[in-house]
Amino acid sequence: MSASSVIGTSLTMAKALNEGLRKAMEDDPKVVMMGEDVGKLGGVFRITDGLQKDFGEDRVIDTPLAESGIVGTAVGLAIRGYRPVCEIQFDGFVFPAFDQIVSQVAKLHNRSAGQVKVPITIRIPYGGGIGAVEHHSESPEAYFAHTAGLKVVACADPSDAYWMVQQAIADDDPVIFLEPKRRYHAAKAEIAAAPTPLHQARVIRPGTAATLATYGATVSVALEAAEAAAADGTQLEVIDLRSVSPIDTETVVDSVRRTGRLLVTHEAPLSFGPAAEIAARVQEQAFYSLEAPVLRVTGYDTPYPPSRLENEWLPNLDRVLDGIDRLMSY
């Protein structure tokens, strides 16, 4: 299937990503995929399914089993003029590559005073809710968002998945691309005819009573919560941030100026997490508009729990609604 034909069709997020990657490879011969099991197997989630068959082993590379090596060699490929797309098999396995990401990928453009570009995309299936064992359900975005030189984005629906992965790859800056793995096979959705700018947030449900901002895996939870709250007469405005770094603060602040209230939700642990940054900015930029403090509903400050407890740990519908209740009680 030629990728351009998917516009207007309905796809799962997994398929949309696959089509997006295929399109990126068609558009630019310098794009290479690399990672553990991305070739013959098509990745443990099959996101790169069929790409090695169609583009060859030189462009879809089953690497040795070492994440620092994957990202470190991607840096070298980038210096040679390639545009590597690394797959990290699961969120919890990105840490062996942390040094290469933070000290090399993020800094090389700056180190070279702009003379070297590092257009690497690091794809990370992230987040919980799939009943997995340890290290397979984490949300490491805050680590990367705190690192100057990196961009961090998360897709939440198939159309964004299709477009954003192409935008990330085409971007001359390094991008950490978060894929909410538990949404890979959720409801199909239509692929839009054109992309939204990569770092622009989107109001995905207008409302007046309060703003609910989130991204990635928890966007669907936020929409459910807005549905439930509406049934109770509370109209929530839901924002899909899409980009964790940079954050489109303006869209959030605009909304809060209208609603006076903000709840932020994500799966990453609470303390020093992304919601803290959003709270800090919003209370600074919309101080006089806030009728309540910015509240946060997130993963707890514990390691990701054994899967029998993950539903309690995750910011689920009940917890978000409870947060909204607390927010409205001010």
Add this chain to the structure above:
Amino acid sequence: MSASSVIGTSLTMAKALNEGLRKAMEDDPKVVMMGEDVGKLGGVFRITDGLQKDFGEDRVIDTPLAESGIVGTAVGLAIRGYRPVCEIQFDGFVFPAFDQIVSQVAKLHNRSAGQVKVPITIRIPYGGGIGAVEHHSESPEAYFAHTAGLKVVACADPSDAYWMVQQAIADDDPVIFLEPKRRYHAAKAEIAAAPTPLHQARVIRPGTAATLATYGATVSVALEAAEAAAADGTQLEVIDLRSVSPIDTETVVDSVRRTGRLLVTHEAPLSFGPAAEIAARVQEQAFYSLEAPVLRVTGYDTPYPPSRLENEWLPNLDRVLDGIDRLMSY
């Protein structure tokens, strides 16, 4: 010199740390020091000076040159019942050990449902202002503070340095111990007779107009700023947080309830940094007391710059005073 004799004497922070480590080794034969150059050389900052000579090569270990190996073997030593103290030579070199710290050191106690203790202390000379080359001036505390299972503390004066390093080592939980390297040889100060609890913040200068909260390397800047502001008639309350994780939020909130205003300063970059967490908590817990938004004066969202620019980049006296001006203008 027997360590107990230093109480009441005046020491530099470097010497105080050295005495604190010595005392910890005397008190518990399971305490071992490990790292690059910590033995014969006494560390590049001489913080472990003389310890190998006095305690032997088995307890002060010059390791091979690999940070993942240093921390990973420390985990094994801890499982065997030891209490390892790892020195990371400079802040920017902790990242090769990131996986071992985040996925093993932080999680092993939880993984074992409490059956394994990991009483590892990871000492990191951190922060800028010493005219160094790349990777030698960073402030990585937010990465660790966002990681459940770790504790993160920073000493700011010789007495705290002496006591806190012993408390960190004696703690059964893993502690990231940040040493503000540019303060190693700053003014001597007297070693107090008894320690403050490790995770308790301290009001180091009382005031009424606004609260200035910080830790580690920027405590002295905050005190200078308070001095300067006092000359202009603005009485700032300065809090040395001492512990970045857990944060003693209560002490900060108490202060803000009285002053109505808060500025947080640290060297780590702004976005997704520690000040964001403090702002998020304070606006939540002291919403009705705040007369102005919580403001932040921190490193910028760029890689640490070449040293000829570091004074501009760091939260220096001018920048903190400017922040106070903005804070008071609400």
Add this chain to the structure above:
Amino acid sequence: MSEHVVAVQPEPDMIQLLTPEGQRVDHPDYPLGLSDEDIAGLYRDLVLVRRIDTEAIALQRQGELGLWASLLGQEAAQIGAGRALRPHDMAFPTYREHGVAWCRGVDPLTLLGLFRGTNLGGWSPSEHNFNLYTIVIGAQTLHATGYAMGVVRDGAVGTGDPDRDTAVLAFFGDGASSQGDVNEAFVWAAAGNLPIVFLCQNNQWAISEPVERQSRVPLYQRSAGFGFPGMRVDGNDVLASYAVTRRALDDARNAQGPTLIEAFTYRMNPHTTNDDPRRYRLGSELETWKLRDPIERVRAYLSREAGYGSDYFAAIEDESKKLAEHVRAGCRALPDPTPQSLFDSVYVTMPAELRAQRDEFVEFVGSLEEASA
């Protein structure tokens, strides 16, 4: 003890003491020193751990486990190594060493909890001298190395006292051999002449990647360049696995330093119950390896050469059925952890802010229960 013949090795340089056909072979450097009764005991181990594995796969299919990483085909490497350990030795497993866990006295149900999602590793490492499963590839090799540093510092090596001298056994896979951590562990072990044995189960695959993706030379050769010996053993031969590991552990205990053992074996099942190997390997490969089955050859030896009869095998079959029953019933009965245990054991001393988070959580969960009551 039956007559021994020296057979041709199926792979050059691979140490074998029992051929796939069940014939005992001698190797000058690795005398076996086991009675037929001992061998019958190993046979029992092999059968029982395979049965646990079979049951676990079934339980996963029935939705009782979230996942299972099968050891099928690797029983001999694991039982051989596991039985070579002395009680006070310490072992550091990956996520697939169910056979070693068995040898270390870990209740299979505790293991299942991890794959069911009721715990993250429920046993006490110090009680069993068997560390928790480590999922991040290779990380445990450094833990094992550090533990061995502790052994040296405790003076528990090279004393000649068998109840004191202690060895450490670190497991890892062929894929893991590429990780920086594993190679750093080699550096440390060599530099410190540590009492550690690195046991690489080369099961030919790292999920979909054949071992050739990791190395173009046999993995046992890796250690020489770090300054310690390496050897390849037939990992489907429980006797060779036992003898070679025991020898290396003895060397470690006697302050002879580290050894790398490559146990040449095969992962006969998918990587985990989530995997579909039809996408990346030929069925014929599996067929070849079935001829080298680790259990069949011991059974052949016992019945043909050591005079064990159907009674013996029936008794073990019986025991195996009972174990299966224990595993099935026990797994279903594993209690879910309580919600508030989320906050337990994050720290030895729970910080006040986490306690507040827990208290809010408990209150919230209570309010939900109330609402739904």
Add this chain to the structure above:
Amino acid sequence: MSEHVVAVQPEPDMIQLLTPEGQRVDHPDYPLGLSDEDIAGLYRDLVLVRRIDTEAIALQRQGELGLWASLLGQEAAQIGAGRALRPHDMAFPTYREHGVAWCRGVDPLTLLGLFRGTNLGGWSPSEHNFNLYTIVIGAQTLHATGYAMGVVRDGAVGTGDPDRDTAVLAFFGDGASSQGDVNEAFVWAAAGNLPIVFLCQNNQWAISEPVERQSRVPLYQRSAGFGFPGMRVDGNDVLASYAVTRRALDDARNAQGPTLIEAFTYRMNPHTTNDDPRRYRLGSELETWKLRDPIERVRAYLSREAGYGSDYFAAIEDESKKLAEHVRAGCRALPDPTPQSLFDSVYVTMPAELRAQRDEFVEFVGSLEEASA
């Protein structure tokens, strides 16, 4: 060309083509193929990079540089390797390869900027085919490996066209050999049969740690277990360093795969200007190595065997003085970066929020200047 004698190697297995006394030696596998004029050129390189080093140390003492990492004693390893590169080959240095930088045409002043703190690495890697200095130990070996993957994908290896076939040269230190990244680079290079040469300058020390802390066997042996050859060269012998590196680079270009070269040398100065080696090593060690000085032996050869006279040496001394002048004056004249350049080149496309941060910063800096005016 003078008569060659085969001398006894001072270290077993160490390749040497010029003895410390200045005698040419032949090695069957490494024909030199240089004229005396070429050798005189190498001599010039050695003298000039040593001079840059001397000046930099002085500049640091005068407060003009924050730090300097001296190459004293390692000139031959660097010039030999640097001159073995073809223009379109790519090199990946650590922080000490000033001699290689020289060969790659990087202005010494640009280098000094890094140590002065006016830049983080000012040259264009693609213009010089010389990557930026990398300070995180070992990280660059993976970059070099990835670059070599790109070379292969560009079809720039094994074509037989010398202007097309490209090799990659990765530098690292004896200390760095312990890092996971370096060993992962070996895994990748071997698995991909990549056109890369790993050049380990074993200068005997990693700050205060002697090489025995990292390995109990010679470092050149490390690569064999990964599946590619390694050899030790006399790193104080510029001719051997040249010939061995050239041969390895040729092999790489010809699709023969990777090579590890251990250049056996000595760091004659402190680790950096911050270091005090009296704390950890004996002065007598330095005295021994002075007898193996990399420059003296070439001078001895040129004057004794190749007929170069004092005129030649005086001319080079003259050039060296001029270079010193250029370095001294140029360093002092290096402009400080503008404050607002803090925000340049963090991203190719500056995000709006960072632009806002910059604008605020510029305004703030302006207000300070106003206030102080």
